Amino acid sequence: MAGFLDNLRWPECIDWGERRNTVASVVAGVLFFTGWWVMIDAATVYTTQEQMNHAFHTCGVFSTIAFFMINAVSNGQVRGDAYGEGCFGRTGVRLWLFLGFMVMFGSLIGAIWILFGAYVTQGKEVAPGLAVFFQNAFIFFSTLIFKFGRTEDLWG
Template structure:
């Protein structure tokens, strides 16, 4: 039984060929994180339906994170680098969506931390709804990063 992992070079990350699968893995990983974030928030909304338990205005952070996700990923990486300028409408205005998108994304993440501590930790209430708001925004944030920067080239081009 000793040494049964001696010939397991295929298990290391450096031995795997990510060339053709990198876009697929990044897209699936980002989708799972995005779905998990919304699933956590929907579960918290069902578990804590009363306004006193979880303020309904706290859903705004997740909505703005989702809008920012689409704003950031609507622009291809080639357009951000300046490789693919042409005659299309999005070629000139497309990169202008990335900066406001990241500002919305960071703002939503900071607001979710503020909600967690300001509405739940400091008043010594049950923390689970605040954690749901935070984890929703954190998961959407990381799914945006994985989808935007985890791919080698655009999926459509």
């Protein structure tokens, strides 16, 4: 799964070889932090229930849970290289990853629904809806970068 970034041709002046995991982890961490920072900032500015419904934080919570679900399994476990024991084996790991992606996409779709359903069509101020959307978009991209941007060491 992480192989699709291996075929990218990077400029010769940048050597990602030994720093790839570090760069991917830092970028994913900054995006994750920025997503929560945007939402916390919006929650401090729009404090009343009429300005921003407090239930809208649910999308970010589920995105965070999905982040941990997706990154809890390694690519080797999904391929079946590093995981052969347990109740479900490789099939269980793939189902867990699929469920994590379903939760992540559901949270992102819910954030888009909140943005348009609660703010754009109602004529309210759009900033709280944008905060919910950007929080989930940043967590979504941080999940993808953290999952597919890193390489795994082979435990031989």
